[in-house]
Amino acid sequence: MTTTTSRDDGPTASPPPLSHAVDWASVPSDILACVCKLLSAVPGRVCFRAVCRSWRAVADDLTHDQRAAVARMPPPWVVIPLESGCCEQFTLASVPTMQSFRWTPPGGAGMRCVGSSGGWIAGAYIGGDRKIRLSLLNPLTDARVDVPATLGRVWYMPKSKDSTREEIVLCSAVQKVAFSPSPTEKNFAVAVLTYPRKGNGDVIVFTRSGCSGWCALADPGPFERGGDYIRAQLDVAYHRGKFYYMSMSNTVWVVDMAVRYPKPEPLATFQPAIPRGLLYGRHHLAVTGDGAVHVVSSSIHCLSSSGVDMLVQRYDPTSRAEQGSPWVKATCLGGE
């Protein structure tokens, strides 16, 4: 019926060409509001609101119209699995606003959340080949980076209903995980505190894009076997291109991942070492916003005492000359 020739109704073989002639920021606000309403509360409208000023104004107007139309999800978030073991759905809740949304990790298979960093979640799962695998996932964009290196193998069928067993296996395989921000298939670095497998005493290992296996970080020193003991004494953290980790002899090591052949270097040894016979003792590594490395130590000397001794030490190389130790007892971490 048109005066021009009719077009083919079939789907086009190639995607429509990208063009940059029109100004999408100038789209009338009622149209943008219509688009925004069609997006999911999280992450759709959250991302929409962050694009530019005019879009934010549209999203905020919607909020006035419809209560909670744009979810406010400021960090920190709590990741709540919906069942034990590996699960296919999580509830992500923002602590400050208590708003939440249901998240299904992309890729289908269930997983266990074993860590997080900068808005990304590390998920561990047992693959169809019974190998323990790790993926990095962004719940806002549904981006997923599969880490090619595997963390050992289980000797039973992974689809078994024994979710508790699965949980124990995965939690001991990945006791702590640290990774670079905004990972992509082509650019990521992951370090894992794992359990010493048979014939393989490596407990702190790292891999990065382009690697199919794990590289051991420096020997953490002698330790007694047992997952809990290792977890309590060792830790690994990432900050600005470097992994920091500690050995059983209370030395903090640093390895720069930007170089071609990353080589661990000792940073400093902290005191006191946790003496034997302690009921509970833990060390944690933390990097504050200003880039300073901290060691957080906690200990309980006997069960009857209710108190837990906590010590936070800040690594400050300038104090080595003055006080003989680069560790300064921290009383304030600079938070609000």
Place this chain on the structure above:
Amino acid sequence: MEVDKGKGEAEETRKVAEADRDTVTLKSSDGKLFEVSKEAAARLSTVLAGMIAGGSIDDNGTDLKQIGSEALENVVDYCNKHANSIPSAALISSSISFNTAPFKEPEEWERKFVDRLSHDALFDLVEAANFLGMERLLDVTCHKISEMMKGKSPDQIREVFNIKNDYTKEELEEIRQELAWAFYDD
């Protein structure tokens, strides 16, 4: 439309002839003519319905100065396809929980219709649909735009739509604070 009394009779004859036709002729900003089913145009566009009812349709091509020929061709194409399509039981979307007004999912042919458009053509079509008060076409195009945003970070959305990040450093920091999950870059 005000009828010139001097040529009232001729005008009347012409209007009768026009009323008998089942198509209307539309003229794009660059002067191209398109014919569209009168029934579909009146049903799908509140603006065209008003013009038809008010008799302000020009037999030689009703001027639509705001709409270019490419966009108008798409509008007309959409109207005529709509006139020919057999309406199916449209599904009310269940996935949009926060929506107040029920939105009918685009039908298969409507999806195909917008999928083949370039970004420019889609943009022009949205504006044309808005101008002509074509609610259904707006829904379909907005749905397509929202699909293009799904699963993308703010950075990626800006890239797709060629939008300049006009936030100041301070505002960006504020957004970063609020949305560390979407923005984090160490």
